[in-house]
Amino acid sequence: MSRVSLNQNAPNFSLPDYTGRVVSLADFRGKKNVLLVFNRTFA
Amino acid sequence: MAQLRQDHAKFIARNVEVIVVGPENAQAFADYFQRESLPFTGLPDPTASVLKLYGQEVNLFKLGRMPAQVLIDQEGNARFVHYGHNMSDIPSNEEILSLADEINGTNPAQA
Numbered sequence: 001m002s003r004v005s006l007n008q009n010a011p012n013f014s015l016p017d018y019t020g021r022v023v024s025l026a027d028f029r030g031k032k033n034v035l036l037v038f039n040r041t042f043a
Numbered sequence: 044m045a046q047l048r049q050d051h052a053k054f055i056a057r058n059v060e061v062i063v064v065g066p067e068n069a070q071a072f073a074d075y076f077q078r079e080s081l082p083f084t085g086l087p088d089p090t091a092s093v094l095k096l097y098g099q100e101v102n103l104f105k106l107g108r109m110p111a112q113v114l115i116d117q118e119g120n121a122r123f124v125h126y127g128h129n130m131s132d133i134p135s136n137e138e139i140l141s142l143a144d145e146i147n148g149t150n151p152a153q154a
Contacts, residue, residue, distance in 0.1 A: 005084075006120075006121060006122060006124070007120050007121070007122065008120065008121055008129075009119050009120055010097075010113065010115045010120065010121040011096045011097060011123075012069075012119075013092070013096055015087075015088060015092065016069075016083050016086075016087075016135055017085055017086050017087075017098045018069040018070075018072035018073045018076065018087050019073075020069075020083045023062065023084055023086060024121065025115065026116075026119070026122070026144070027064060028060055028117070029117065029118070030117055030118075031115050031117060032058050032059065032060045032117060033057070033058055033059045033060070033114065033115075033116050033117055033143055033146055033147070034059070034060050034061075034062055034114070034115040035054065035059050035060070035062065035112060035114050035115075035116065035139060036062050036064060036112065036113040036114075036115060037047070037061065037062065037063045037064065037083075037110070037111075037112050038057050038064050038065075038094060038097075038110060038111040038112070038136040039044070039063050039064065039068075039110060040065070040110050041065065041066070041067070042044075042065065042067060042071065042075045043131045
């Protein structure tokens, strides 16, 4: 299984959350670490 | 998801924002997050735009099929990537938290 090269820039994204607030990865730059969890399904 | 919720305070203490991306729509996210009292940011991604973005740019071809976690530091760099080999294959919170300590430059023993 391929692995991402660590320390490379993570691609930015911008998407509304489930409450309608737009969330961009760039918003956290210089402020917070981000744990991105890709969830397959809630079932 | 319950595993992450259990240690949410520890993620907050390490300045980690947890963002859950999934294929469900906003209503399904709202229902699930409310039912499970999840304190995280939830990003409905029915068109798999983020998934594709990450799949294309970091070659996570199996990302759409299995759970995956990416820890990104404040500089926007990916510092840790975990690919699940099956639906229940997720890294322990301790592993992620200790990496967050490392990123933050703090001693895990003191955290």
